[in-house]
Amino acid sequence: xxxxxxxxxxxxxxxxxxxxxxxxxxxxxxxxxxxxxxxxxxxxxxxxxxxxxxxxxxxxxxxxxxxxxxxxxxxxxxxxxxxxxxxxxxxxxxxxxxxxxxxxxxxx
Amino acid sequence: xxxxxxxxxxxxxxxxxxxxxxxxxxxxxxxxxxxxxxxxxxxxxxxxxxxxxxxxxxxxxxxxxxxxxxxxxxxxxxxxxxxxxxxxxxxxxxxxxxxxxxxxxxxxxxxxxxxxxxxxxxxxxxxxxxxxxxxxxxxxxxxxxxxxxxxxxxxxxxxxxxxxxxxxxxxxxxxxxxxxxxxxxxxxxxxxxxxxxxxxxxxxxxxxxxxxxxxxxxxxxxxxxxxxxxxxxxxxxxxxxxxxxxxxxxxxxxxxxxxxxxxxxxxxxxxxxxxxxxxxxxxxxxxxxxxxxxxxxxxxxxxxxxxxxxxxxxxxxxxxxxxxxxxxxxxxxxxxxxxxxxxxxxxxxxxxxxxxxxxxxxxxxxxxxxxxxxxxxxxxxxxxxxxxxxxxxxxxxxxxxxxxxxxxxxxxxxxxxxxxxxxxxxxxxxxxxxxxxxxxxxxxxxxxxxxxxxxxxxxxxxxxxxxxxxxxxxxxxxxxxxxxxxxxxxxx
Numbered sequence: 001x002x003x004x005x006x007x008x009x010x011x012x013x014x015x016x017x018x019x020x021x022x023x024x025x026x027x028x029x030x031x032x033x034x035x036x037x038x039x040x041x042x043x044x045x046x047x048x049x050x051x052x053x054x055x056x057x058x059x060x061x062x063x064x065x066x067x068x069x070x071x072x073x074x075x076x077x078x079x080x081x082x083x084x085x086x087x088x089x090x091x092x093x094x095x096x097x098x099x100x101x102x103x104x105x106x107x108x
Numbered sequence: 109x110x111x112x113x114x115x116x117x118x119x120x121x122x123x124x125x126x127x128x129x130x131x132x133x134x135x136x137x138x139x140x141x142x143x144x145x146x147x148x149x150x151x152x153x154x155x156x157x158x159x160x161x162x163x164x165x166x167x168x169x170x171x172x173x174x175x176x177x178x179x180x181x182x183x184x185x186x187x188x189x190x191x192x193x194x195x196x197x198x199x200x201x202x203x204x205x206x207x208x209x210x211x212x213x214x215x216x217x218x219x220x221x222x223x224x225x226x227x228x229x230x231x232x233x234x235x236x237x238x239x240x241x242x243x244x245x246x247x248x249x250x251x252x253x254x255x256x257x258x259x260x261x262x263x264x265x266x267x268x269x270x271x272x273x274x275x276x277x278x279x280x281x282x283x284x285x286x287x288x289x290x291x292x293x294x295x296x297x298x299x300x301x302x303x304x305x306x307x308x309x310x311x312x313x314x315x316x317x318x319x320x321x322x323x324x325x326x327x328x329x330x331x332x333x334x335x336x337x338x339x340x341x342x343x344x345x346x347x348x349x350x351x352x353x354x355x356x357x358x359x360x361x362x363x364x365x366x367x368x369x370x371x372x373x374x375x376x377x378x379x380x381x382x383x384x385x386x387x388x389x390x391x392x393x394x395x396x397x398x399x400x401x402x403x404x405x406x407x408x409x410x411x412x413x414x415x416x417x418x419x420x421x422x423x424x425x426x427x428x429x430x431x432x433x434x435x436x437x438x439x440x441x442x443x444x445x446x447x448x449x450x451x452x453x454x455x456x457x458x459x460x461x462x463x464x465x466x467x468x469x470x471x472x473x474x475x476x477x478x479x480x481x482x483x484x485x486x487x488x489x490x491x492x493x494x495x496x497x498x499x500x501x502x503x504x505x506x507x508x509x510x511x512x513x514x515x516x517x518x519x520x521x522x523x524x525x526x527x528x529x530x531x532x533x534x535x536x537x538x539x540x541x542x543x544x545x546x547x548x549x550x551x552x553x554x555x556x557x558x559x560x561x562x563x564x565x566x567x568x569x570x571x572x573x574x575x576x577x578x579x580x581x582x583x584x585x586x587x588x589x590x591x592x593x594x595x596x597x598x599x600x
Contacts, residue, residue, distance in 0.1 A: 008292075015285055022278050031274055038281045042288060049292040061175070062291065065240055069284060072247045076277050079251055083258060083273065087266045096267050
């Protein structure tokens with residue numbers, strides 16, 4: 001197993017742990033952190049894959065993808081945290097319950 | 109104007125306008141309406157060029173496929189662009205009076221830039237020629253959609269937006285991991301190059317599963333639909349129309365594009381059947397839930413869950429024929445028009461009554477005849493009665509279900525139509541109930557502006573017209589269709 005494969009496997013494992021957290025954790029902050037963990041796992045896989053060219057030169061395309069992905073991830077996290085704070089301020093809750101918002105009817 | 113200019117314009121124009129609309133709030137409404145109108149012209153021009161010149165590819169900055177970002181358009185993309193422009197313009201024209209509601213002055217301000225960003229990301233998605241670009245545009249779309257859901261600012265809306273954000277970002281990461289695996293195997297993310305290199309080995313299987321899971325989450329296929337009804341019901345009605353009419357179609361478009369243009373769909377029969385079965389379940393489950401709802405907007409949202417099911421039948425039906433494929437695309441287009449009309453009509457009723465309880469609709473047919481008429485016509489499209497586009501699309505799907513010997517699907521599709529009739533008639537019948545003018549006090553309703561009355565009707569009539577004029581979209585779809593003999597399949 002090369003170092004690159006090891007990194008890629010670690011990335012996939014991080015992704016898995018993150019996904020587990022998103023599904024299992026009920027606290028919203030934990031969910032957001034888990035999402036970031038999933039993202040980091042994916043980026044690690046991409047970085048590991050950049051090692052793939054035969055002449056030893058790193059492939060720049062996955063690097064560019066990771067940079068773009070990071071920007072997206074930061075924006076999504078910021079939006080999530082802002083909505084979360086607002087949600088907490090309005091309800092004093094840190095968890096979503098599906099049945100409480102089932103009605104989901106108020107608009108405008 | 110060259111088609112390349114139209115392609116670039118479709119992305120940059122709404123994006124730039126969105127930024128301006130965010131900074132200079134005063135011009136936002138006018139700017140959005142102008143951009144939405146220009147968008148129609150650009151999309152129409154592009155569709156016209158595709159129809160007469162065939163598929164188009166534009167290398168942005170002249171870099172070319174392996175390194176640069178290519179824009180690509182064929183009949184399918186052109187039709188989706190046209191649909192976005194048409195539904196988008198109708199919603200944009202409808203919205204100023206909706207947001208004039210005294211309770212909504214905050215949400216209205218931000219609706220316009222978000223609407224423009226949504227157009228930009230949708231257009232970019234339909235024009236994207238590579239997987240990574242698809243990921244970026246899907247993510248842009250997600251962030252805009254989250255903001256649109258939370259626009260109302262109520263606790264329900266916030267909770268729905270948060271849930272959607274978590275689901276959609278998870279889905280995007282699944283998609284991105286799939287893309288990463290594909291890139292590691294083939295060294296490219298360009299759809300055309302991938303299609304020529306694709307082999308059905310283990311890493312590719314894993315990436316197909318990852319990508320499919322991500323897209324199914326985003327498209328809300330049963331049983332991954334749980335986030336959709338609260339989200340679409342809690343958003344302001346114009347935003348609901350955008351989400352149900354356009355945003356959901358975008359992830360379905362990506363799946364359709366990958367499945368038939370890039371992946372070896374012939375080797376994916378088993379997964380296809382699974383998607384078909386889930387789709388059939390979605391039709392029944394969504395319709396039954398829609399019938400059970402007490403609020404109009406939730407009813408329309410559950411109807412979306414059901415209608416999404418029809419789209420997924422295509423993965424199980426296709427037997428080397430364009431029939432089911434074109435049927436599914438036509439269904440998506442027809443659903444965009446009908447569902448946007450239904451949500452806008454629901455918005456008008458809610459605006460007038462200050463509530464969207466179905467029980468309180470009695471007498472609405474007398475007070476808001478145009479709106480109820482629009483809802484009923486949209487219902488015809490949702491039920492799939494002739495001459496609507498929904499009917500023709502369903503007929504094409506039925507036809508291929510029967511020719512491929514899948515009678516179960518045919519049965520589900522027919523009963524889906526009956527169930528749709530039940531939930532549409534429930535609303536319409538209630539609105540025709542007379543309230544005794546003496547016994548009950550007159551219901552206080554707010555007057556609805558003509559825009560809010562006639563735009564839903566125009567969209568609903570367009571969904572009917574789609575059935576009559578179906579030869580136009582179907583002709584356009586043949587260009588670059590995966591099974592079409594002229595194109596030889598796939599991307600150029």
